[in-house]
Amino acid sequence: MKPVRALRRPLAPYTYLLRNAAKTVPLVSVIVLAVLLITGIVALLNSIPLSIKTIYLYSRESLGITPRGDPNLTPELIDQVREGSPVPIERVMTCRASSGTVRSIVGKWPFVVLGLTQDDIRYYLRRQGVTQIEGRLPIAGAPEGIISEPVAKNLGLQLGSAMVGPANADNYSPKPVKVVGIAHSDRWIMLDTIEYQRKNHFPPVDIAMVFAENLHDQELLDRWAEKHFKGQRAQVFAYHILEKDTNENFATLYKILNVVIGTLVLVITLMMGLLINIYQSQRLVEFGLLQAIGHTKRQLIQRVVSESIMVVVLGWLLGIFIAYLLLLLVKARLMEPNAWALNAFDAKAFAYTLPAPLAILGVAILTVFLRFRKFDPVGVVERRLV
């Protein structure tokens, strides 16, 4: 006998989906679009706090303390840290700082230009993991500075450019401070010399920067300082405080996002519910015939539920994959040229999409059960229902 092509199991759930692409594709596409939309919104929103944490990541390496009300308190504050620190301290440095800005996806953000001694600059860069510098270090007191690669990208600076200057309202300095070195690092760094800062910037406040001997102990030191200086005439700058503040500030935004996503899921689920209902109505003859010839209600429900699961899982996986590709594209074309942070494989954004397929699956299963609850195959074979 000539071999004949036929499916081994004609009633396997994938058969209907594969042979009815005109119905499967719209269902899958709606889920893909929903996942794409939710992932895109959440990932781009996530990129804002991520950018904050990335831009100010340099502060994870040290504890910053400034006096309040009296600029002469800095030595006393340093003494307190030396005496009370719960972890060994590797270095304490005094620096000056002036304010600047960097560009973010939501506008200008404040940034700090630190003024350090040359020796401290070397230590600071080493501590930030910088192993290579293009150019050189700034000369003490000269209007020269060193920046890192992300800052150079973000502000469009190169060797010889003025990183701050009199004509730049956002990054002001009485003299144009030329970039003489670019540090190869993903940390955001802007440094000039303490001598230049003392001569040209106000207010005349020395900042204490304290480095724990062991990087793993830095947060312990930071938390101790936060607690110790509470209520004192000192302000503590530490990465964990920045992280906490960022998370708190964005909590409300995420609540709003939850409402938006919830509404979106509801709309998409209703739309899909209608589509599923229409498609199932078009299959009444199939259900009636199969039940009449002896396929059990349970088998039919299992089959339709399996089909729904396949559509939803396929749509979700495709949506995640396409969203990932799209985010990679956005990152490469829009974010990275400006050194903005974006996590293309954002697990939190992907997790946000889960309510959509789950709600759609829930509606699909509910529709199936409601349809089969009182379904009478005789109505079909007698052509009363079709």
Added chain:
Amino acid sequence: MIEARDASLVYSDHGRDVFACRDVSVKIGDGEFVGILGPSGSGKSSLLYLLSGLKTPTQGDILYRERSLPRMSDEERSRLRLKEFGFVFQQAFLLGYLTVLENVMVAFEGTPPRDEAVSLLETLGLGDKLQRKPHELSGGERQRVCVARSLLGGPSVIFADEPTAALDHKNGEAVVDLLNHHRGKGSLVMVTHDETMLREADRIVRLVDGVVEGDVEALTRS
């Protein structure tokens, strides 16, 4: 083999009870070809649905090999239909997204016997149309696919509900001939309002208003 004992089927029509079948008692033996004849609305199809377990009687009992169909669970009745019974309906119901061969194979639990399905379709003159989709077939060919589907797995009983109603006379007779060939392997119960289709029947049960008219044995063809 199959027996209806004082079986009644009552529909509720706007609160009023309507008897589709009333106290019907019929016996169908092994290998018998029984025709159920009657005018439109006489309860022929309802009786077929009762005998095949598609409907459960409001009163009375239906026995298949001494087992009561109404006492079985819905799932047990379904499995019985799939394993023991074959069905041909008035309309040639086929699944549009499956081929002719696959449409026949759906009438089997587990992995369907493909060779048997091919052989049946070849016997019914559809050997060259195995890979066609239902919309590519004529009405007669579609009904022949339904006949092949009903024969797959060698059922004990084939229930045919007006299988020729949607066909011209020639195609109708061809379908009845095909079904009639099954008699050697099992019983055939055919509902029709066209007496000429029951020339080969062993017995004819005549229904009027849901009641068997006269004595069933007395109507046996000789």
